[in-house]
Amino acid sequence: MFRRILVLLDDGLVGRRIVPWVRRLLAPVGGDVHLLVVLAPGRTVIAGSRTLSYANQSEDAARGAASLELAGVAARLRDDGFAVSSEVRFGDPRAVALDTAQAWGAEAIALVDVAARGARRWLTRNVADDIIQKSPVPVLVGRVSGQRSA
Amino acid sequence: MRIKTLMRCSSGIVEARESLAAAAMRLASDPGGCLVVMDGGRLAGVLTPADARAAGPSTVPCLAVHELPAFTSGLTVADAMRRDPVIVPPDATSSDVAHALRTRGHRAAVVADSVEVMGVVTTTDLLGALVERLEQETPPRLSRLLVAVSLAASPGRRRSMHTALDVALDITRRHGAMLTLLHVMRGLSRRVAEGLPAGVEADVQRWRLAEARAALARLVPREDRSTTRVDVRAGDVVEGVLNSAATTGAELIVMGGRPGAAVVRETIRRAPCPVLAT
Numbered sequence: 001m002f003r004r005i006l007v008l009l010d011d012g013l014v015g016r017r018i019v020p021w022v023r024r025l026l027a028p029v030g031g032d033v034h035l036l037v038v039l040a041p042g043r044t045v046i047a048g049s050r051t052l053s054y055a056n057q058s059e060d061a062a063r064g065a066a067s068l069e070l071a072g073v074a075a076r077l078r079d080d081g082f083a084v085s086s087e088v089r090f091g092d093p094r095a096v097a098l099d100t101a102q103a104w105g106a107e108a109i110a111l112v113d114v115a116a117r118g119a120r121r122w123l124t125r126n127v128a129d130d131i132i133q134k135s136p137v138p139v140l141v142g143r144v145s146g147q148r149s150a
Numbered sequence: 151m152r153i154k155t156l157m158r159c160s161s162g163i164v165e166a167r168e169s170l171a172a173a174a175m176r177l178a179s180d181p182g183g184c185l186v187v188m189d190g191g192r193l194a195g196v197l198t199p200a201d202a203r204a205a206g207p208s209t210v211p212c213l214a215v216h217e218l219p220a221f222t223s224g225l226t227v228a229d230a231m232r233r234d235p236v237i238v239p240p241d242a243t244s245s246d247v248a249h250a251l252r253t254r255g256h257r258a259a260v261v262a263d264s265v266e267v268m269g270v271v272t273t274t275d276l277l278g279a280l281v282e283r284l285e286q287e288t289p290p291r292l293s294r295l296l297v298a299v300s301l302a303a304s305p306g307r308r309r310s311m312h313t314a315l316d317v318a319l320d321i322t323r324r325h326g327a328m329l330t331l332l333h334v335m336r337g338l339s340r341r342v343a344e345g346l347p348a349g350v351e352a353d354v355q356r357w358r359l360a361e362a363r364a365a366l367a368r369l370v371p372r373e374d375r376s377t378t379r380v381d382v383r384a385g386d387v388v389e390g391v392l393n394s395a396a397t398t399g400a401e402l403i404v405m406g407g408r409p410g411a412a413v414v415r416e417t418i419r420r421a422p423c424p425v426l427a428t
Contacts, residue, residue: 001317001320001321001324018424021402021424023290024290024291024292024401025292025321025402027290027291027325028290028291028324028325029324076282108426113418113419126415128418129415132414132415132427138317138426138427138428139426139427140424140425140426140427141418141424141425141426141427142424143418143419143421143424147421147422147423147424148401148422148423149281149284
């Protein structure tokens with residue numbers, strides 16, 4: 001059974017709904033959990049001729065906020081006896097998650113399927129679908145709502 | 151849990167005489183938050199999004215047209231805020247705060263020491279803490295799993311079926327859980343059904359179910375037979391998986407199949423529990 005699980009989270013940390021399931025799944029064997037937050041790349045904000053903030057500044061701010069949230073999630077997992085690492089990266093969540101899973105040697109990926117609604121459902125590709133399709137390891141998928149809690 | 155570990159920064163501080171519309175806009179960016187209201191340097195109340203909505207213009211268009219814009223736009227924070235807010239010290243426990251909020255019918259409490267306001271706690275924060283505590287109390291091991299497999303003859307599907315079954319059996323053994331091994335078979339094609347004599351179709355279907363059940367039973371290793379039950383259903387695959395998961399109270403569904411297949415996607419969207427796609 002897999003003992004190294006990569007948990008993909010988002011900026012709102014909606015994805016942390018899957019964390020209790022990871023905890024239950026790994027409970028009998030213990031294991032390593034890698035928490036990964038993938039954020040949209042920062043943008044330089046310009047008003048008129050003035051640059052209000054550079055991309056790296058907004059990325060630093062977003063990284064700081066996400067790291068703070070991650071620290072709480074990681075601390076609770078450590079309390080349960082898991083080895084936890086975490087990181088915040090920027091880019092396309094599909095590519096970053098698959099790259100990180102390969103580099104870290106993940107035996108499974110866990111994520112929450114945030115289904116788009118309305119027209120966006122047809123216009124945008126679903127992150128969970130793409131990761132399931134391309135992942136060489138099993139993918140544990142939960143939903144944001146309408147599902148029993150762990 | 152002490153409230154100082156749960157409190158959050160307020161969405162901001164507003165003066166009681168400020169426009170309600172402006173305050174509501176500040177709250178719109180933080181739906182779970184609340185504003186601390188000051189009046190002449192003294193704490194006057196708190197304003198949550200629900201308070202702002204209740205006092206503001208109607209959100210029902212047919213009612214809103216009867217409201218005088220001059221009146222609703224003239225509303226101030228003082229008109230909507232909760233006066234005499236619940237004030238708690240940082241060392242108060244979350245249950246004390248929840249009790250105080252419930253007793254007084256408020257949605258947010260101000261955390262303050264003797265000198266200054268340190269933060270706020272809303273019912274949303276308390277609910278989040280309650281959910282976390284309940285999740286901690288849940289038995290750590292899984293007790294019921296469902297693995298959906300296909301008995302189709304193509305080599306790719308067979309490989310995928312064995313992967314899913316192996317993963318599910320491994321989890322079942324380690325958790326000491328019960329496993330339901332499910333196969334959902336589609337009905338006879340219309341052309342075949344029409345070619346059969348009357349009354350034979352039901353017999354054929356029964357025979358197919360029995361054959362599938364026997365084939366599934368052969369897949370289960372001898373040492374796992376006491377913890378595995380076989381379930382064969384006919385009809386739509388997704389409906390079959392969801393019905394079986396509901397009937398057995400499955401806590402995890404393991405599915406093989408072609409990666410990204412519509413069946414897997416649809417099951418994920420409607421499953422009552424997480425799905426492990428292998």
